[in-house]
Amino acid sequence: ARTVLDRRFYERQGVLFTKTYPFIGSETDVSGLIGRNRTRDYLYLDKPAADFVGSIRGFDIQLYAVNRQTTEVLVSPAITGKYIDRDTPALYSFGQLSPSAMTFQKITTPHFGDRKRNLGKGFDQERVTDISRRRAAEMCAALDVDTPLDLKRVAGDYTREVMGEFVWGRDAMALEVSYKHPDGHVSKVPFMFALNETFTGLRFYSNRFWNRVHFPIATWPVTREARRLQHNIRSLQEHLATVLKGGPGPGTVWEQVAAGNTKLGIPVEITRDDLLTASIAGLDTVQNTILATLWYVLSPENLKWREAIATSTGEAKDEVVEACVSESLRLSPPGSVINNMVVDDLDMEVEGRRYLLKRGTRVMPNIHALHADYGAAWEPERFLHIEKGAEPYVMPFGKGRRSCPGRNLGMVMAKNFVSEFVTAHPDAQIGNAQDKDIIFNNLSHAQFIAVLGPAAAQGFAGSCPVPH
Numbered sequence: 001a002r003t004v005l006d007r008r009f010y011e012r013q014g015v016l017f018t019k020t021y022p023f024i025g026s027e028t029d030v031s032g033l034i035g036r037n038r039t040r041d042y043l044y045l046d047k048p049a050a051d052f053v054g055s056i057r058g059f060d061i062q063l064y065a066v067n068r069q070t071t072e073v074l075v076s077p078a079i080t081g082k083y084i085d086r087d088t089p090a091l092y093s094f095g096q097l098s099p100s101a102m103t104f105q106k107i108t109t110p111h112f113g114d115r116k117r118n119l120g121k122g123f124d125q126e127r128v129t130d131i132s133r134r135r136a137a138e139m140c141a142a143l144d145v146d147t148p149l150d151l152k153r154v155a156g157d158y159t160r161e162v163m164g165e166f167v168w169g170r171d172a173m174a175l176e177v178s179y180k181h182p183d184g185h186v187s188k189v190p191f192m193f194a195l196n197e198t199f200t201g202l203r204f205y206s207n208r209f210w211n212r213v214h215f216p217i218a219t220w221p222v223t224r225e226a227r228r229l230q231h232n233i234r235s236l237q238e239h240l241a242t243v244l245k246g247g248p249g250p251g252t253v254w255e256q257v258a259a260g261n262t263k264l265g266i267p268v269e270i271t272r273d274d275l276l277t278a279s280i281a282g283l284d285t286v287q288n289t290i291l292a293t294l295w296y297v298l299s300p301e302n303l304k305w306r307e308a309i310a311t312s313t314g315e316a317k318d319e320v321v322e323a324c325v326s327e328s329l330r331l332s333p334p335g336s337v338i339n340n341m342v343v344d345d346l347d348m349e350v351e352g353r354r355y356l357l358k359r360g361t362r363v364m365p366n367i368h369a370l371h372a373d374y375g376a377a378w379e380p381e382r383f384l385h386i387e388k389g390a391e392p393y394v395m396p397f398g399k400g401r402r403s404c405p406g407r408n409l410g411m412v413m414a415k416n417f418v419s420e421f422v423t424a425h426p427d428a429q430i431g432n433a434q435d436k437d438i439i440f441n442n443l444s445h446a447q448f449i450a451v452l453g454p455a456a457a458q459g460f461a462g463s464c465p466v467p468h
């Protein structure tokens with residue numbers, strides 16, 4: 001009843017709602033999108049001009065800001081952290097791994113700013129550049145040119161190894177933990193592998209229909225998969241409790257964050273959770289950024305961009321690759337739903353139009369809607385040689401006080417892999433171009449088969465070897 005009344009309350013203020021059903025809200029339509037590798041925020045797309053589009057998520061009203069003016073109000077420092085703050089269903093998903101990590105906490109949580117700063121201090125740009133450049137070069141040189149390549153797996157291995165070494169150091173990332181595999185058997189596997197698999201597993205599990213209708217169901221041990229995930233969460237947390245008693249590797253994010261947090265008397269569980277978040281936040285996001293960019297760059301119609309990357313050097317190369325990655329982040333932002341909630345009744349104004357947002361309403365900028373203003377064509381030139389102030393209005397990393405502290409790291413990692421791959425394999429072809437719904441984001445099942453070497457030069461006529 002509250003949901004229905006709230007919906008009427010917002011409709012009277014001019015908010016347009018997507019189709020919703022009693023009890024299950026908009027989830028039927030969301031399922032249709034997910035089947036086509038799109039995320040829930042595509043729901044707004046056919047709506048006429050508006051400041052907000054509404055939908056029902058769980059038992060809450062969720063309002064999407066779908067234009068720049070409304071977004072600017074929501075992310076302004078006067079509002080973020082005071083009237084609107086983090087309250088995310090992700091807490092029932094991968095948040096089970098690190099519930100006290102900053103990404104699930106409100107800005108008003110004690111030491112929030114200190115923790116974000118300490119993490120920022122650990123994010124040494126030069127170090128991540130060295131690690132990612134070395135690993136990208138090694139991996140791209142070792143790729144098998146005789147058989148079609150599962151690029152999703154390669155990009156996943158790359159991001160996991162780079163993030164593992166960067167956050168924990170080589171020794172700690174290679175330590176083994178007990179891990180329950182999908183077939184139920186338990187064995188010892190490297191820590192970063194168990195972490196990556198559990199993180200991705202939790203995200204996909206929480207995205208099942210009923211877990212989207214009532215988020216806490218995702219944490220109930222009612223299915224074999226839920227029990228397996230819980231087992232692995234416990235195992236990872238116990239492992240880290242022991243690891244954190246030891247000494248951090250020199251130069252690691254672990255060293256910086258532990259030193260800064262300890263000085264402020266921040267409990268070790270919080271340090272553990274912030275480090276866990278730092279280890280996983282750049283896995284699927286960077287993997288999908290790489291896949292989206294390479295898909296566009298290797299598409300035959302974008303040959304000039306592939307040639308520009310392969311033949312340029314130094315700063316010019318960096319600029320071209322950066323433009324290609326930025327444009328791919330515009331069209332395929334990996335995580336496009338920022339989950340915030342109104343924490344105190346908010347009376348706001350967008351160009352003279354007044355809205356009263358009630359406490360408990362979910363509200364967020366719709367990254368896709370903002371990015372879609374620039375059209376559906378992949379055109380990296382829009383990010384090349386732009387004058388200050390004329391940049392496209394994009395926000396794949398969020399905006400304002402809650403925005404992504406790993407933005408530069410993510411860009412460096414993605415750019416180094418794309419650059420290395422295209423330079424080492426300028427003739428690479430896409431092997432599964434005939435597949436439907438190829439869109440890469442954190443919840444996509446799309447595959448990417450690449451063909452290198454002589455088979456690529458002859459044109460690839462085989463079918464996709466990876467089961468869909």
Ligand code: HEM
Nearest residue numbers: 103278281282285286338396397398399402403404406410
């Ligand atoms: C291409 C890669 C990445 C993308 C697209 C991305 C995107 C995002 C987005 C959209 C948010 C939410 C921002 C908001 O609420 O306004 C976020 C938050 C966050 N990201 Fe990233 N991210 C990426 C890489 C990384 C990396 C590499 C790290 C760390 C190593 C990282 C750490 C975080 C953290 C800790 C937060 C939470 C910040 C807060 O709650 O205040 N991200 N990211």
